[in-house]
């Protein structure tokens with residue numbers, strides 16, 4: 106049971122105010138880890154979690170700014186480093202979004218492309234560079250990069266068909282491309298830091314139910330072998346596994362948790 110214990114772990118998690126970030130932060134606190142939650146957005150939910158758990162500290166920070174990350178890292182860690190880095194922050198797009206990010210490929214906005222890549226790739230790269238390098242110096246650590254099924258296969262346009270919507274939803278191309286890119290960023294760093302005892306793995310997730318329109322939920326569920334979307338707490342086990350010594354011989358790997366989506 107010692108392997109499950111996170112009381113000696115300290116976790117730096119980005120996107121802590123988001124849907125899954127809040128879930129992971131609370132779960133990790135409950136497992137006894139010291140949690141440093143980071144997000145661009147400071148909301149009521151993360152502040153109330155901070156009140157509830159003494160082992161959670163929240164920091165507002167833009168992960169695309171090397172300067173902000175460096176200042177924060179110096180402030181929190183000085184000569185030390187967290188034992189776990191979870192690169193969870195990203196720009197993602199629900200089937201109910203209707204903005205400049207949702208356009209057919211032929212007319213895709215270069216600005217939307219760059220903004221997405223900036224958070225989803227540059228942000229992960231910078232966190233690895235600043236926090237991961239500190240881990241490597243101390244010769245220990247686990248980095249968990251959060252990818253998506255859309256980083257290994259294309260989105261399936263059929264699940265977005267919806268007669269009730271005036272504008273057709275198309276999952277933005279930079280989301281898929283950025284989620285693919287971090288898969289090989291992970292493998293590169295896994296090999297690069299193997300001798301430094303820093304493990305680097307991908308956690309590749311399927312879609313989670315989160316107030317999307319009913320047609321989408323039905324279409325998605327019909328497409329997935331389990332016949333449903335993931336529940337918000339169904340990735341906690343993988344976070345525990347990758348954060349702890351349970352995964353001590355695992356690096357450069359893809360842990361796919363998708364209800365069977367990518368098996369068809």
Ligand SMILES: NC(=O)c1ccc[n+]([C@@H]2O[C@H](COP(=O)([O-])OP(=O)(O)OC[C@H]3O[C@@H](n4cnc5c(N)ncnc54)[C@H](O)[C@@H]3O)[C@@H](O)[C@H]2O)c1
Nearest residue numbers: 120122123124125144145146167168194195253310312313
């Ligand atoms: N929700 C799903 O169904 C699903 C499926 C597969 C993969 N994922 C991945 O899981 C992760 C979390 O998803 P989620 O549903 O919780 O998303 P979310 O949008 O609820 O949370 C993302 C968080 O990242 C933060 N963020 C964005 N840009 C930032 C920046 N520059 N600096 C700091 N923070 C920034 C946002 O403020 C937000 O709180 C993402 O990487 C996403 O791609 C989610």
